Amino acid sequence: MAEVLVYVDHVDGAVRKPTLELLTLARRIGEPVAVALGAGAEATAPALAEHGAVKVLTADAPEFADYLVVPKVDALQAAYEAVSPAAVLVPSSAEGKEIAARLAVRIGSGIITDAVDLEAGDEGPVATQSAFAASFTTKSRVSKGTPVITVKPNSAAVEAAPAAGTVEALSVSFGELATGTKVVARTPRESTGRPELTEAAIVVSGGRGVNGAENFSIIEALADSLGAAVGASRAAVDAGWYPHSNQVGQTGKSVSPQLYIASGISGAIQHRAGMQTSKTIVAINKDAEAPIFELVDYGIVGDLFDVVPQLTQEIQSRKG
Amino acid sequence: MSLRIVVAVKYVPDATGDRHFADDLTVDRDDVDGLLSELDEYAVEQALQIAEDADDAEITVVTVGPEDAKDALRKALSMGADKAVHVEDDDLHGSDVMGTSLVLAKAIEKTGYDVVICGMASTDGTMGVLPAILAERLGVPQVTLLSEVKVEDGKVTGRRDGDSASEQLEASLPAVVSVTDQSGEARYPSFKGIMAAKKKPVESLDLSDLEIDADEVGLEGSWTKVDSAAERPARTAGTIVKDEGEGGKQLAEFLASQKFI
Numbered sequence: 001m002a003e004v005l006v007y008v009d010h011v012d013g014a015v016r017k018p019t020l021e022l023l024t025l026a027r028r029i030g031e032p033v034a035v036a037l038g039a040g041a042e043a044t045a046p047a048l049a050e051h052g053a054v055k056v057l058t059a060d061a062p063e064f065a066d067y068l069v070v071p072k073v074d075a076l077q078a079a080y081e082a083v084s085p086a087a088v089l090v091p092s093s094a095e096g097k098e099i100a101a102r103l104a105v106r107i108g109s110g111i112i113t114d115a116v117d118l119e120a121g122d123e124g125p126v127a128t129q130s131a132f133a134a135s136f137t138t139k140s141r142v143s144k145g146t147p148v149i150t151v152k153p154n155s156a157a158v159e160a161a162p163a164a165g166t167v168e169a170l171s172v173s174f175g176e177l178a179t180g181t182k183v184v185a186r187t188p189r190e191s192t193g194r195p196e197l198t199e200a201a202i203v204v205s206g207g208r209g210v211n212g213a214e215n216f217s218i219i220e221a222l223a224d225s226l227g228a229a230v231g232a233s234r235a236a237v238d239a240g241w242y243p244h245s246n247q248v249g250q251t252g253k254s255v256s257p258q259l260y261i262a263s264g265i266s267g268a269i270q271h272r273a274g275m276q277t278s279k280t281i282v283a284i285n286k287d288a289e290a291p292i293f294e295l296v297d298y299g300i301v302g303d304l305f306d307v308v309p310q311l312t313q314e315i316q317s318r319k320g
Numbered sequence: 321m322s323l324r325i326v327v328a329v330k331y332v333p334d335a336t337g338d339r340h341f342a343d344d345l346t347v348d349r350d351d352v353d354g355l356l357s358e359l360d361e362y363a364v365e366q367a368l369q370i371a372e373d374a375d376d377a378e379i380t381v382v383t384v385g386p387e388d389a390k391d392a393l394r395k396a397l398s399m400g401a402d403k404a405v406h407v408e409d410d411d412l413h414g415s416d417v418m419g420t421s422l423v424l425a426k427a428i429e430k431t432g433y434d435v436v437i438c439g440m441a442s443t444d445g446t447m448g449v450l451p452a453i454l455a456e457r458l459g460v461p462q463v464t465l466l467s468e469v470k471v472e473d474g475k476v477t478g479r480r481d482g483d484s485a486s487e488q489l490e491a492s493l494p495a496v497v498s499v500t501d502q503s504g505e506a507r508y509p510s511f512k513g514i515m516a517a518k519k520k521p522v523e524s525l526d527l528s529d530l531e532i533d534a535d536e537v538g539l540e541g542s543w544t545k546v547d548s549a550a551e552r553p554a555r556t557a558g559t560i561v562k563d564e565g566e567g568g569k570q571l572a573e574f575l576a577s578q579k580f581i
């Protein structure tokens with residue numbers, strides 16, 4: 001059976017959920033061979049094996065943390081040359097897409113980014129993508145070289161599928177470009193204790209109607225009652241009420257959770273682009289004419305300062 | 321010596337218009353007004369700021385696109401860029417990111433550059449990988465997704481705000497940079513700028529000028545194929561309730577019925 005390379009996104013050995021989803025998709029095409037780089041790479045093996053990785057290729061070197069993107073491209077290329085895979089799958093993070101794209105140029109392959117589904121096909125893997133602010137769905141494939149495909153979080157279920165997960169050291173020699181861009185300082189983002197926005201099953205977002213940074217506490221309280229991530233519209237971020245890392249929309253994150261709750265968000269195309277594919281959509285807005293209501297499964301026309309705290313309290317009392 | 325700044329820009333269908341695919345499954349550019357991709361305005365703005373800080377700098381905007389793509393170049397020129405290069409060729413229709421990046425890389429090399437500045441992504445294709453591909457093709461450092469950027473003493477430095485960390489980056493010139501929408505509001509063209517732009521030079525190049533074979537680009541030369549494109553079915557109309565004092569409770573009831581609580 002053909003092997004499929006899966007690039008592993010991990011934090012010091014803790015595998016992030018989108019990578020486990022990739023293993024589910026990889027198994028539709030062939031046998032997953034994982035590539036884990038950097039500090040803690042070997043520690044990823046048990047989780048990867050449990051979800052279907054037959055092999056885990058690992059490499060660690062200071063270059064992975066000290067220089068931007070290119071050392072990881074060198075390593076992924078080394079894995080590609082060692083394995084000759086049927087496809088290369090990479091999580092659709094900002095960095096993942098850049099790594100995938102540079103690899104694709106080097107190996108003379110086409111690239112598809114931000115797939116939301118992947119199936120085996122007669123002429124290679126068929127990727128589903130959302131286009132034009134998720135108003136269209138396309139099916140595409142790579143027609144030259146080895147398909148390089150990046151896949152968005154929440155595109156597949158995580159499935160247990162125990163496999164050998166044999167750890168093998170990957171030998172990597174860094175090219176001249178690897179040390180081109182130095183990371184001179186790194187400030188880790190402070191953890192909020194809430195789920196990662198793009199990976200969360202539930203997202204609670206606030207917009208212009210929240211009307212102030214201090215008022216985001218009521219959005220956070222609702223999110224915490226549901227174990228949800230917190231999002232914000234561009235208007236709220238541009239006003240400085242919430243960090244850009246939480247922005248949902250075209251120039252922020254695009255999310256596809258089971259449940260999306262929009263509070264005080266009108267639903268401009270910019271925002272819709274980032275949340276339109278959510279399974280269930282709920283909105284609370286004062287303006288009955290707000291375009292967000294065209295998308296909702298359930299909407300409340302009302303003041304979020306009345307509705308959201310009442311909802312939070314009701315959820316808490318139901319949970320006992 | 322003058323600092324040579326090249327800004328790569330894209331002419332895209334207006335994101336607020338009713339965007340569609342054409343019969344050949346390429347982006348339909350006929351039925352929706354086109355314009356300079358909003359995210360590229362941030363790249364032009366940063367180029368202008370870098371040029372203002374430098375003793376001597378020249379900004380060239382480059383685009384690959386049909387005749388109308390000149391509008392995007394004019395916008396950038398009216399903001400303050402000095403000159404433009406327009407790569408236009410019928411054989412380019414339907415190029416994917418690999419074809420477009422090949423053409424851009426050759427056009428940028430021909431123009432000459434110390435720093436290439438791009439937006440974070442186009443607003444139509446939204447891949448966000450072109451700057452990384454350009455760096456790979458040009459064989460220079462990639463300093464991408466910056467929310468702050470500075471060019472001085474032959475170096476580019478900037479801040480990249482990632483998912484898990486904020487990184488301070490540094491690379492020697494020449495380099496390829498991309499900037500996010502957090503890098504600073506783009507200026508509006510002044511009346512004087514608009515008038516001046518009409519007199520600024522726009523050089524037209526075709527594939528033969530760049531020594532690129534037609535079969536390396538265009539729909540046929542693409543390394544990816546779109547097999548189908550379907551409009552997402554409109555979401556079925558949901559229940560909309562006016563809050564009469566019990567809105568939060570009603571919403572909780574709905575969430576419970578959907579097993580979210």
